[in-house]
Amino acid sequence: MTQLSTLTDEALLDRLQRAAFGYFVQNMNPCNGLVADTSRDNSPVSIAVVGFALSSYPVAVERGWMERADAVQRSLAALRFFRDSDQSGSPTATGFKGFYYHFLDIHTGARVWQSELSMIDTALLMAGVLTASMYFTADTPDEAELRELADFLYQRIDWRWAQDDGDTIKQGWKPESGFLHYGWEGYSEAIVLYVLALGSPTYPIMGDCYAAWTATYQWENLYDHDYLYAGPLFVHQFSHAWIDLRGIRDSFMREKDTDYFENSCNAVSIQRRYTQLNPHEFAGYDENCWGLSACDGPTDEQADVFNEERRLFGxxxxxxxxxxxxxxxxxxxxxxxxPFAPERVLEAMRNILTRYPQMLTDDRLSSSFNPSVGASDGQPWVSAGHYGLDQGIVFMMIENHRSQFIWQLTSGCRYISDGLQGAGFEGGWLRQGHPGGAN
Known part of the structure; x- marks a missing residue:
């Protein structure tokens, strides 16, 4: 950590981003392109992590971290696997109706853990598929096949079926019991889901589905910030990893005279104020030590005890x-x-890494830490291994901050532009041409 603390901001970000990219190289099955959910032994595949991996390869080529031919072959392996996967919807299949089960066996691609057919995780996978197709545009047989596969996989998804005749998109489906009893309601990371579902040329959701979703939003004033509420930080990040939401507004945000990017900026300010106030008096919390989100954590859960009182949530x-x-x-x-608060984020990262150097293993960030739960040696609890979703959001948001390269790629994707306009987004780069805006 001594070395990292002396680096310039750009050099520090380069180190952290390259280490995050290494996760996808080290935890991928080269036979099928699938990537493990975590680095822990016997981890299954997370289809969303595959989407992050597919998005990382073009950046790695541009930065000289991977040969283009290698990136193409890794991408093709994944796309060919999903094309050929079992879409019967059986309990041991890979997917159904173009969607995929949340967790898959890394060797066979079969469903594991009785996981749900996941609409949001399929969307994150498809965002990566489309990002790859926008980058690999060379007139070669392999890159032409990659683009054709991307179109096929995206157009195969029956987004309308995922509404189940309801107002909003359902969160999931299981072969044993059908659709889950709840839909995508309340502000969440699902902007990318609704945009891709609206942009489909084959099975788009009905036009009022997006408005039905935004009608469930919760607008609040927190710490003097007017704000579209969502508690965990990842909600304010995941759609922004792929879609440039700066300066474009849907009907909801036009009425509030703001946009989703500015809302995420407010989320950072609210997090910093909350940890500064530290209402529960946890160790380590202050304005430069924050980051409440979906993550691993210590647990006091008791096996086979239903609904027990818990202090630690895993x-x-x-x-x-x-x-x-x-x-x-x-x-x-x-x-x-x-991208939302560069100075505040870098200030916090340097503070956290200085105070808790055990956060890094080979420059790669752990999922989480808890200074209030000490290990036997007096050190704070630290999550073991690494999570692909963590490495993915780190990799992509560093890149969006450094070069905006991923945003530039996806703003040139007609499916995404069509989906944004179908959702009622206007202004900004969408005003300057279709598709691709400023590009």
């Missing part, structure tokens, strides 16, 4: 100001806020 979506909060912070959630 893996959970922590948020402010209403909780849950058990003193666990996510450094990747801080770094994932980089």
């Amino acid at each position: 893996y959970a979506a922590r948020g402010v100001p209403y909780g849950p909060d058990d003193g666990t912070l996510s450094p990747s959630a801080v770094l994932g806020s980089l």
Whole structure:
């Protein structure tokens, strides 16, 4: 950590971003392009992590971290796997109706953990698929196949089916019981889901579905900030990883005279104010030590005890100001806020890494730490291993801050532009041409 503390901001970000990229290289099955959810032994695949990996390869080529041919082959391996995967919807299939189960076996691609057919995770996967297709545009057989596969996979998804004749998109489906009983309601990371569902040329959602979703939003004033509420930081980041939401507004945001990017900036300010006030008096909290989000955490859960009182929540979506909060912070959630508040984020990252150097393993950030829960050696609790979603948001938001390269790629994607306009977004780069805006 001594070395990192002396680096310039750009050199520090370069180190952290390259280490995050290494996660996808080290935890990918080269036979099928699938990427493990975590670096822990016997981890299954998370389809969302595959989406982050597919988005990382073009950046790695541009930065000289990977040969273009290697990136193409890794991408093709994943796209070919999903094309050929079992779409029967059986309990051991890979997917159904173009969607995929949340967690898959890394060797066979079969569903594991009785996981749901996940609409949001399929959307994050498809965002990566489309990002790859916008970069690999060379007139070669491999890159042409990649683009064709991307179109096929995206157009195969039956987004309308995922509404189940309801007002909003359902969160999931299981072969044993059908659709889950709840839909995507309340502000969340689902902007990218609704945009891709609206942009589909084959099975788009009905036009009023997006308005039905935004009608469930919760607008609040927190710490003197008017703000579209969501407690965990990842909600304010994931759609921004792919979509440049600066200066473009849907009907909801036009009425509030703001945009989703500015709302995420407010989320950072609210997090900093909450940890500065530290209402539960957790160790380590202050204006430069924040980051409540979905992450791993210590647990006091008792096996086979239903609904027991708990003080520690394990893996959970922590948020402010209403909780849950058990003193666990996510450094990747801080770094994932980089485009929204660069100076504040860098200030916090340097503070966290100086105070808690055990956050880094080979320059790669752990999922989380909890200074209020000490290990036997008196050190703070630190999550073991690494999580692909953490590395993905770190990698992409550093890149969006450094070069805006991913935003430039996706703003040239007609499906995304169509989806944004279908959702009622106007202004900004959408005003300057279709598709691709300023590009």
